[in-house]
Amino acid sequence: MTLRFSESLRQSCEATWTRAVEHRFVQELGEGRIADEVMAAYLIQDHRFLDSFLVLLGAAIASSDRFESRLVLGRFVGMVCGEENTYFLRAFDALGVDTDTRSRTPDTAPTAGFKAIMREAAETRSYAAALAVLNVAEGLYLDWAQRVPRPLPTNFVHAEWVTLHDNPVFVDFVAFLQAELDRVGPGDAALAQDFFQRAVDLELAFFDAAYADGDA
Numbered sequence: 647m648t649l650r651f652s653e654s655l656r657q658s659c660e661a662t663w664t665r666a667v668e669h670r671f672v673q674e675l676g677e678g679r680i681a682d683e684v685m686a687a688y689l690i691q692d693h694r695f696l697d698s699f700l701v702l703l704g705a706a707i708a709s710s711d712r713f714e715s716r717l718v719l720g721r722f723v724g725m726v727c728g729e730e731n732t733y734f735l736r737a738f739d740a741l742g743v744d745t746d747t748r749s750r751t752p753d754t755a756p757t758a759g760f761k762a763i764m765r766e767a768a769e770t771r772s773y774a775a776a777l778a779v780l781n782v783a784e785g786l787y788l789d790w791a792q793r794v795p796r797p798l799p800t801n802f803v804h805a806e807w808v809t810l811h812d813n814p815v816f817v818d819f820v821a822f823l824q825a826e827l828d829r830v831g832p833g834d835a836a837l838a839q840d841f842f843q844r845a846v847d848l849e850l851a852f853f854d855a856a857y858a859d860g861d862a
């Protein structure tokens with residue numbers, strides 16, 4: 647049986663992908679023993695994702711070859727923009743991170759790298775390039791979240807960060823992204839491979855960066 651295109655990209659990055667989804671951050675999160683400073687550093691950076699992420703989703707909508715795909719992507723955009731997702735604000739509150747601390751904290755290199763790659767993929771106007779980055783940003787997150795043992799920790803800061811990335815809507819969306827990449831990726835294979843691999847490298851670096859100032 648031939649490998650799905652999305653699977654072949656993942657396999658080409660297997661070592662880095664696995665290091666990311668089995669990262670110390672994921673282990674400690676699942677055991678509810680992640681240090682507050684590490685969780686805070688991580689969430690401060692992650693909160694800065696959304697703007698460029700929406701640029702990327704918008705580019706995927708614009709560059710898709712199918713109305714049906716635009717509808718699925720558009721519904722996801724609507725959910726991300728419209729849902730009162732108060733997780734970050736409640737988590738910052740619980741961790742004692744005020745707005746001043748957040749605004750004074752500079753982007754780490756992986757955060758800057760992610761913002762740049764999402765905008766770069768958007769600017770290619772290639773649906774395959776956008777899908778490659780989306781498959782990593784969403785698929786790698788679903789993968790680690792599904793590996794976290796149940797029951798989840800009692801602290802909502804830890805538990806909700808898992809359920810945000812492992813729920814039925816998210817599972818369906820990742821399956822859609824994979825099917826789309828399987829469909830259009832082979833037509834733009836080198837470009838898709840390049841964006842996919844760089845995005846996987848950034849995911850690992852992003853987890854590492856949460857520990858950079860701490861006791862790592």
Ligand SMILES: Cc1ncc(C[n+]2csc(CCO)c2C)c(N)n1
Pocket residue numbers: 692695696699726782783784787811849852
């Ligand atoms: C480093 C990093 N990579 C991927 C995600 C996953 N993610 C990025 S945007 C988005 C949709 C809106 O919630 C999701 C699920 C993340 N949070 N942080």
